[in-house]
Amino acid sequence: MTNDPTRMRDQPALRTSTGTEWLVIGLVLAGISVAVLLFQDHATSDVVAAVVVALYVAMLVVRVTVRPRRPRVTALAVLLALIPVVTIAELLALIVL
Numbered sequence: 001m002t003n004d005p006t007r008m009r010d011q012p013a014l015r016t017s018t019g020t021e022w023l024v025i026g027l028v029l030a031g032i033s034v035a036v037l038l039f040q041d042h043a044t045s046d047v048v049a050a051v052v053v054a055l056y057v058a059m060l061v062v063r064v065t066v067r068p069r070r071p072r073v074t075a076l077a078v079l080l081a082l083i084p085v086v087t088i089a090e091l092l093a094l095i096v097l
Contacts (some may be wrong), residue, residue, distance in 0.1 A: 022076040033087040
């Protein structure tokens with residue numbers, strides 16, 4: 001079986017990464033998300049900002065504790081994707097309310 005770099009699961013970022021890149025991107029994304037959320041004048045925004053920080057801390061824990069490369073990077077990718085999802089969901093909820 002050959003590695004097809006166009007397949008999603010065969011991307012080099014998912015096969016060869018140690019996770020450091022994911023942590024750097026996660027830190028930038030979490031920082032922007034927390035800054036946006038803290039400027040909102042609503043009680044739930046503070047809670048969601050804490051959730052975003054918890055997601056980033058979970059990324060750090062995964063990076064240190066999960067040894068196999070592919071499961072570690074997959075978990076980091078999922079946690080990274082949850083940061084903007086949670087932030088955007090909160091902002092949309094504030095618009096509706």
